[in-house]
Amino acid sequence: MAIELSPQTADGTVPSTFLDVRDLRVHFPTEDGLVKSVDGVSFALEKGKTLGIVGESGSGKSVTSLALLGLHKGTRAQVSGEVWLDGNELVGLSEAEMRALRGEKVSMIFQDPLSALHPFYTVGNQIAEAYMVHHKVSKKEAKERAVEMLKRVGIPQPDRRVSDYPHQFSGGMRQRAMIAMSLVCNPELLIADEPTTALDVTVQAQILDLIADLQEEYGSAVIIITHDLGVVSQVADDILVMYGGRRIEYGSAREVLKHPEHPYTWGLLQSMPSLTGDVHAKLNPIKGTPPSLINLPSGCAFNPRCAFKDRVPDGRCTTERPELRPMAGNEKHIAACHLADEEKAEIRGTRDKTDRLAK
Amino acid sequence: MSTTESIPEQKPASAAQSGGGENLLEVNGLQMHFPIRQGILFQRQIGAVRAVDGIDFAVKPGESLGLVGESGCGKSTTGRLVTRLLEPTAGSIRFDGEDITHKPVTKMRTARQQLQMIFQDPYSSLNPRHTVGTIIETPMRLNGINPEQGHKKRAQELLEIVGLNPEHYNRYPNEFSGGQRQRIGIARALALKPKLIVADEPVSALDVSIQAQVVNLLQSLQEEMGIAFLFIAHDLAVVRHFSQRVAVMYLGKIVEVGNREDIYARPRHPYTHALLSAVPEADPDGGDRERIRLAGDVPSPINPPSGCRFRTRCWKAQEKCATEEPPLVQISGNSAGHLTACHFPEEPSITSRDEDVVLDPALAALEESAGSGAAAESSTGEADKAATPEKSEKATDKD
Structure with a gap:
């Protein structure tokens, strides 16, 4: 596992890890002001590993994923920072250069498969198209490949269903077709943005297992974006918790879920029924509502909702933005909170007696 | 595990349902078939969507009954039938000792005072051109209720009860966030002091931290005001938190109903097992839970499978399941009021079994290939891998 610890500097050196995102910023100028959807996010991911990005709506998780795919190019969004994928920097690439990578090296599974699939073309046609863009093959070969992919993701009678239109598929099958399309070129990085939110729980379990099993087979790196801590705990190796466009906690899935360090992560875990x-x-x-990205609270963005800010001396929570710092005893687990370790230990001690999650 | 377990003790469902105490809401044989018509000039009915197909349940005063199931199982239709937003095609609904099944709309108004609804989408269920005050007062005005303190005061009281600022009385819904809007919907439902609230997925559109706020609010209303709830949701963890009794629906039928403890710790129906095992838990150790992965989606309610409707996705299905519909009865070993509709019920436990049930053909194939690879490397895994091909064969048969 690789945890990026020196995130705030983008020095331009080629990293050794497979995916290295450094100080990524995506800002949208609007009439009301600058919306800082993503503000200095860094993370790293090795092949064969899964990173879960967690946060509430408006925390910037989806904007991050779109930036990785270069889908902000040609819009008003201002993207800065570095995205290193296998030794190539992606942020500075032109649309044409990015296009050559998209689908081949990086691909994406979207939340709503019905709006991500084109209603006018057959499912097979769309999968074959993605394959033909990157490979010099005949239409017939591409179609065979589409059938093979549909079979692989578990669509019954793939040779017949390949010429069906998306509306003829059920929700779960559409998401499977979407996965088939994104995997048709064996991408090395797969980004899944809320891949199961629109699905029923039994189908969600199938799809999550399918993504995990396919990852094992293809050895690709996977970023899974979700608001559901249950989903990440099932599939992720590392977890990145985002709040107000910034990282607030980052570490291995086990550490973050078992020994969460940030009050926001505590809150998320405690508000989940089990x-x-x-x-x-x-x-x-957690009391209150997520902040506006135009006018983030000063200091720690979470301070208006935090129950423990009184425990930090001099009101630092409202004046000084906490830096990410490694946790005692584990260099690879970082969190941005002013609370001293002793205070946290004390809060945990009182919490453990009443907390249903601390088992 | 014996699959030919017989069911010696069979009680008719209605007898077990009505036992003990007066019911606030009693639903018997409720059915809703939406007709499918074809033809331009002379429309003929060519079939029906059997959304709800004969269900019985009861809600006691002050109790919360959870109705869970996947999309398309008829749980929302049931909620709309109970509040008479839809006209049932058969069956009866008794509310507060009165038959309201086919009560004319004009006379329904009095019953609806006691029977309110909270909707799923807080954005489309509030009129954007009315102020919050108007939204909450309208039910009172329409029903000729004139509180002592006046409509405005009462509306402000209600806003305070649901945790909103009473000064926001003159604001419009677009000035509120999703969670706050859901609170407005709750205040509107409370305006008539109902005995039963039908809550149709009240928290599924909200973020997890906001969801917990609304669940807590509903819980305190239930405890303090003694309001009964029919709580419709697809999220089993939320239902466990909120409902004392739970009914599991599948394709328009109730397949299992019982107390919270029975359903979540001692489920008997294979579908309940599958649902529970599919819920992702935020515990990296995952506990000692069974793993069941069904194949495919819910079949169409236009032409539901014969016999037991779950049989097409069930790993225990036999010939009997196709020919004979299992009655919703108390199976031997279950506590009173825990009813299951299954010919071959599962063991009453949710801990992991010797062998995962993986019916999904793609998953089975991938896991088999991964398994054989692992078996070649190490001989330790061979014992449990040996059974995998058998399972996947079974799975492909089903398609």
Whole structure:
């Protein structure tokens, strides 16, 4: 596992890790002001590993993924920072150069397969097209490849369904077709943006397992973006928690879920109802609502919703933005919070007695 | 595990349902078939979407009954039938001792005072051209309710109860966030002091931190005001938190119903097992849970499978399941009120079994190839891998 610890400097050296995102910023100028959707996000990912990006709506997780694919090119968005994929820098590439990589090296699974698939073309046609763009093959060969991919993702009677239109597929099958399309060129990096949010829970379980199994077979790196901590805990090796366009906690999935360090992550975990634990214990929601990205609160963006800011001396939470710092005993687990380790230990101590999640 | 387990003890469902205490809401044999018509001038009915196909349940005063199931199982239709937003094609609905199944719309108004609804989408269920005050007051005015303190005061009280600022009385819905709008919807439902609230996916459109706020609010309303809830949701964890009793629906039928503890710790129907095992938990250790991966999606309710409707996705299905529809009864070993509709029920436990049930052909194939690769490398895994091909064969048969 590679955790990027010196994130705030983009020095231009070629990194050794497969995917290295450094100080990525995506800003949208609007009439009301500059919307800083992503503001200095860095992470790294090795092949065969899965990174889960978690956050509420408006935390900048989807904008991050679009930036990785270069889909902000040609819009008003201002993208800066570096995205190194296998030794190539992506942010500075032209649209034409990016196009050559898209689908071949990086591909994406979108949340809503019905709007991501073209209603006018057959499913097979769309999968074959993605293959033909990157490979010099005949239409017949491409179609065979489409059938093979559909079979692989578990569409029954793939040779017949290949000439169906997206509306003839059910929700789960559409998402499978979408996965088939994104995997047709064996991409090395697969980005899944809320891949299961629109699906039923039994189908969600199938799709998550399918993504994990296919990853094992193809050895690609996967970024999975979701608001559901349950989903990331099933598939991710590392977890990045975003709030207000910034990273607030980053570490291995086990560390982040078992020993969360940021009050926001505590809040997310405590507001999730669970299938185990005391049913009579009340949920412990985070008060308030996510901040506006135009006017982030000063200091720590989470401070208006944080229950523990009184424990930090001199009101630093409202004046000084906390830097990401490694946690005691684990260099690879970083969080941005002013709370001293002793305070955290004390809060945990009182929490453990009442907390249904601390088992 | 014996699959030919017999069911010696069979009680008719209605007898077990009505036992113990007066029910606030009683639904018997409720059915909703939406006709499918064809033809331009002379439309003939060529079939029906059997959204709800004969269900029985009851809600006691102050109790919360959770209705769970996947999309298309008829849970929302059930909610709309109970509030009479849809006209049922058969069956009966008794509310507060009165038959409201086919009550004329003009007379429904009095019953609806006691029977309110909270909708899923907080954006489309509030009129954007009305102020919050108007939205909350309208039900009172329409029903001729004149509170002592006046409409405005009462509306402001309600805003305070649901955790909004009473000064926001004159604002419009677009000035509020999703969670706040859902609170306005709740205040509107409370305006008539209902005995039963039908909540149709009230939190599924909200972010997880906001979702917990709304669940807590509903819970305190239930406890403090003694309001009964029919809580419709697809999220099993939320339902577990909110409902004392839970009914699991599949393709227009209730397949299992029981107390929270029975459904979540001792489920008997294979579908309930599959649903529970599919819920992702934010615990990296995952606990000791069974793993069941069904194949495909829910079949179409236009032409549901014969016999047991779950049989096309069930790993225990036998000939009997295709010919004979299992009744919703108390299976031996279940506590009173825990009813299951299955010929070959599962063990009452959700801990992991010796062998995962993987019916999905793609998953089975991938795991088999991964498994054989691993088996070649190390001989330790061979014992449990040996059974995998058998499973995948079974899975492909089903398609």
